[in-house]
Amino acid sequence: MAFEHTTKAFDSDLQELTRLVAEMGGLAERQIVDSVDALTRRDVALGARVVAADSEIDQLQRVIEERAVLTIARRQPMAVDLREIVGALRVATDLERIGDLAKNIGKRVNALDNDFHPLKLIRGLEHMTDLVQSQVKAVLDAYAAHDLPAAMVVWNGDEEVDAICTSLFRELLTYMMEDPRNISFCIHLMFCAKNIERIGDHATNIAETVFYMIEGQQILDKRPKGDMTNFADAAPGNT
Amino acid sequence: MAFEHTTKAFDSDLQELTRLVAEMGGLAERQIVDSVDALTRRDVALGARVVAADSEIDQLQRVIEERAVLTIARRQPMAVDLREIVGALRVATDLERIGDLAKNIGKRVNALDNDFHPLKLIRGLEHMTDLVQSQVKAVLDAYAAHDLPAAMVVWNGDEEVDAICTSLFRELLTYMMEDPRNISFCIHLMFCAKNIERIGDHATNIAETVFYMIEGQQILDKRPKGDMTNFADAAPGNT
Numbered sequence: 001m002a003f004e005h006t007t008k009a010f011d012s013d014l015q016e017l018t019r020l021v022a023e024m025g026g027l028a029e030r031q032i033v034d035s036v037d038a039l040t041r042r043d044v045a046l047g048a049r050v051v052a053a054d055s056e057i058d059q060l061q062r063v064i065e066e067r068a069v070l071t072i073a074r075r076q077p078m079a080v081d082l083r084e085i086v087g088a089l090r091v092a093t094d095l096e097r098i099g100d101l102a103k104n105i106g107k108r109v110n111a112l113d114n115d116f117h118p119l120k121l122i123r124g125l126e127h128m129t130d131l132v133q134s135q136v137k138a139v140l141d142a143y144a145a146h147d148l149p150a151a152m153v154v155w156n157g158d159e160e161v162d163a164i165c166t167s168l169f170r171e172l173l174t175y176m177m178e179d180p181r182n183i184s185f186c187i188h189l190m191f192c193a194k195n196i197e198r199i200g201d202h203a204t205n206i207a208e209t210v211f212y213m214i215e216g217q218q219i220l221d222k223r224p225k226g227d228m229t230n231f232a233d234a235a236p237g238n239t
Numbered sequence: 240m241a242f243e244h245t246t247k248a249f250d251s252d253l254q255e256l257t258r259l260v261a262e263m264g265g266l267a268e269r270q271i272v273d274s275v276d277a278l279t280r281r282d283v284a285l286g287a288r289v290v291a292a293d294s295e296i297d298q299l300q301r302v303i304e305e306r307a308v309l310t311i312a313r314r315q316p317m318a319v320d321l322r323e324i325v326g327a328l329r330v331a332t333d334l335e336r337i338g339d340l341a342k343n344i345g346k347r348v349n350a351l352d353n354d355f356h357p358l359k360l361i362r363g364l365e366h367m368t369d370l371v372q373s374q375v376k377a378v379l380d381a382y383a384a385h386d387l388p389a390a391m392v393v394w395n396g397d398e399e400v401d402a403i404c405t406s407l408f409r410e411l412l413t414y415m416m417e418d419p420r421n422i423s424f425c426i427h428l429m430f431c432a433k434n435i436e437r438i439g440d441h442a443t444n445i446a447e448t449v450f451y452m453i454e455g456q457q458i459l460d461k462r463p464k465g466d467m468t469n470f471a472d473a474a475p476g477n478t
Binding site: 078089 | 321
């Protein structure tokens with residue numbers, strides 16, 4: 001009877017944790033969309049709202065951490081149950097980082113004040129954001145549903161994001177070389193694109209957490225990754 | 240007697256956790272120094288070693304997480320003791336991120352293959368790195384010694400790092416505008432400088448963790464911060 005009581009109490013704690021992570025995930029997804037929206041439409045007010053809303057995500061991470069730790073201390077869960085709690089902690093850490101990256105994009109809206117905004121570049125960034133946001137959504141769904149195959153689809157899908165990012169970087173480099181007046185605008189877009197790419201990396205981290213929760217071990221395969229730190233080698237003007 | 244036993248076991252667990260965090264901190268410090276060393280001397284082999292060594296830091300984070308969680312579950316520590324464990328978890332998360340940022344710098348060594356390497360820019364980056372590395376060292380010492388005033392010195396000192404980073408960005412921008420052939424080199428240095436700046440941010444996160452461990456609450460003040468996302472506004476050619 002005492003055992004059953006503990007189990008029920010644990011289940012209720014875990015449910016609450018999962019709910020909090022879902023709430024945090026919803027906020028993070030909205031921040032991604034809003035930040036890039038603010039950037040592409042140069043909506044300074046929306047950019048400022050994204051910056052301000054980040055503290056809500058930070059606060060949720062603290063709450064999740066506190067609840068997770070108290071649940072471990074009170075219920076002393078073992079094995080699979082413990083992994084559920086550790087999973088919530090890890091996902092919350094990734095969502096907090098996603099929030100930071102979106103906030104950084106939001107901050108840059110102010111800086112994009114010149115008139116040079118080629119539609120092609122904006123579309124490239126939007127396309128990348130759509131892809132990353134759907135990765136984040138898919139992996140949060142996989143986390144909530146304990147759906148390992150769905151998480152692995154996200155894990156393998158990050159390569160496409162990296163490829164788009166590399167191609168966007170090359171285009172930005174071309175614009176910068178064509179006209180020095182484009183440089184500072186293009187640098188801001190590069191940092192934004194890099195942030196979006198990093199958000200994609202956090203989606204794959206969450207996929208690895210789902211693997212750990214279900215399989216009880218860390219994933220060992222190396223993720224397919226279109227490395228882009230060498231983008232400049234292939235860029236015009238650098239040969 | 241049983242209580243004493245638990246306390247001793249907890250103390251021994253905590254000691255081991257603290258030792259692991261110190262080991263991880265030592266590795267992270269070395270990665271910061273080595274990555275920038277590899278970059279400024281264009282030492283491709285050292286860059287590759289930095290990239291390879293990151294998995295050691297990642298592995299330590301997993302070990303710390305596992306030990307921390309098991310300690311909470313087994314010893315059921317309360318209040319101040321629980322904060323010690325949560326503190327170790329948080330510091331390990333920041334050190335893992337620092338490792339990632341150093342790894343990213345290591346990756347870029349390969350890309351810096353042209354002949355344009357103004358000493359002034361390299362010195363600027365080295366100066367920034369020295370400062371950030373000493374911040375990381377100081378805050379890890381403060382963490383180990385539970386020295387809140389020392390942690391607060393680090394917390395307040397990040398402003399200087401941000402200022403150097405902003406000034407370095409402006410110089411890089413000037414070089415890019417002067418000659419398009421400098422662009423890809425300068426972009427790599429910008430990303431490296433940004434990574435160093437972010438490492439500094441993680442040092443202040445650790446200072447906040449020391450505050451939390453000692454004071455039992457989150458720090459509420461806003462950290463003084465030389466915001467640099469608007470660096471381009473002040474740059475030549477953008478007016």
